[in-house]
Amino acid sequence: xxxxxxxxxxxxxxxxxxxxxxxxxxxxxxxxxxxxxxxxxxxxxxxxxxxxxxxxxxxxxxxxxxxxxxxxxxxxxxxxxxxxxxxxxxxxxxxxxxxxxxxxxxxxxxxxxxxxxxxxxxxxxxxxxxxxxxxxxxxxxxxxxxxxxxxxxxxxxxxxxxxxxxxxxxxxxxxxxxxxxxxxxxxxxxxxxxxxxxxxxxxxxxxxxxxxxxxxxxxxxxxxxxxxxxxxxxxxxxxxxxxxxxxxxxxxxxxxxxxxxxxxxxxxxxxxx
Numbered sequence: 001x002x003x004x005x006x007x008x009x010x011x012x013x014x015x016x017x018x019x020x021x022x023x024x025x026x027x028x029x030x031x032x033x034x035x036x037x038x039x040x041x042x043x044x045x046x047x048x049x050x051x052x053x054x055x056x057x058x059x060x061x062x063x064x065x066x067x068x069x070x071x072x073x074x075x076x077x078x079x080x081x082x083x084x085x086x087x088x089x090x091x092x093x094x095x096x097x098x099x100x101x102x103x104x105x106x107x108x109x110x111x112x113x114x115x116x117x118x119x120x121x122x123x124x125x126x127x128x129x130x131x132x133x134x135x136x137x138x139x140x141x142x143x144x145x146x147x148x149x150x151x152x153x154x155x156x157x158x159x160x161x162x163x164x165x166x167x168x169x170x171x172x173x174x175x176x177x178x179x180x181x182x183x184x185x186x187x188x189x190x191x192x193x194x195x196x197x198x199x200x201x202x203x204x205x206x207x208x209x210x211x212x213x214x215x216x217x218x219x220x221x222x223x224x225x226x227x228x229x230x231x232x233x234x235x236x237x238x239x240x241x242x243x244x245x246x247x248x249x250x251x252x253x254x255x256x257x258x259x260x261x262x263x264x265x266x267x268x269x270x271x272x273x
Contacts, residue, residue: 094196119190200227
C-alpha cells in the first residue's frame with residue numbers, strides 16, 4: 001500500500017512539473033509574441049474621404065506642379081523638361097487639346113482620341129475625385145474619372161519581370177503618416193500630363209500621400225525614367241476633402257467622336273465664302 005501511494009505521489013509530481021514547465025514556455029512565447037508584435041506594428045494613417053481638385057485660392061506659393069504644366073507659377077515651359085533625344089522627338093509630334101500648345105486639329109491625345117486609360121501621373125490632372133480603400137494587404141485607389149481603380153500590394157515586392165500594363169505594378173508601405181506607393185511595369189502608351197510629355201516602359205514612379213490636416217491631402221510624385229529623361233524630378237499637388245459624391249464620369253468613344261464632329265470640326269474649319 002505504501003509502495004503504491006509512493007508511486008502515485010511521484011506520478012502526480014511529474015505531471016505538475018511538466019504542466020508548470022509547459023505553462024512557463026507558453027507564457028514566455030506569448031510574451032515574446034507580444035513584444036515582436038509591438039516592434040513590428042505599423043501606424044496606418046487615415047486617408048479616408050473623397051479628395052478633389054484644390055481651390056486655386058488655397059494654393060500656397062511652395063506648391064509645385066507634378067510636371068511641366070503650362071500653368072506652373074514658376075513659368076516653366078513644357079519643352080524645358082529634361083528630356084532625352086528619344087523623348088524630345090516624341091514630344092514634337094504631340095497635338096494636345098490642352099496647354100500652351102493646345103490645338104483642335106489632328107489631335108493625337110490617346111485619351112481624347114481613343115479613350116485610352118489616362119495613366120499615372122496624368123490621372124491627377126483631371127478635375128475629378130479619388131478615394132482610398134485601405135486594407136492590411138491591399139490599398140485600393142478608386143478614381144472618379146473613367147471609373148478606374150488601382151491595387152497597391154502592401155505585403156510583397158515587385159515581380160522580377162512584371163507585365164507591362166496601363167497602370168503598372170504597385171507596391172506600398174507606410175512611413176509614419178505617409179502612404180508610399182512604388183510603381184513600375186508601365187507600358188509606354190500614356191502621357192505623364194495633359195501637354196503630352198511621354199514616358200517609356202522604364203518609368204518608375206513613387207507617390208507619397210500625406211494628410212496634412214483633416215481637409216488637405218498632399219501628393220508628392222517622383223518621376224524616374226532613364227530612357228525618357230536625363231534626370232529624375234519631383235512635383236507636388238494638394239487636394240481638398242470633398243462632400244460631393246462621385247458621379248458617373250466615363251470616357252466614351254462614341255461621345256468623343258460626336259463632340260469632334262459637332263463641336264471641334266465646325267470650330268476649326270475655315271468659314272465658306
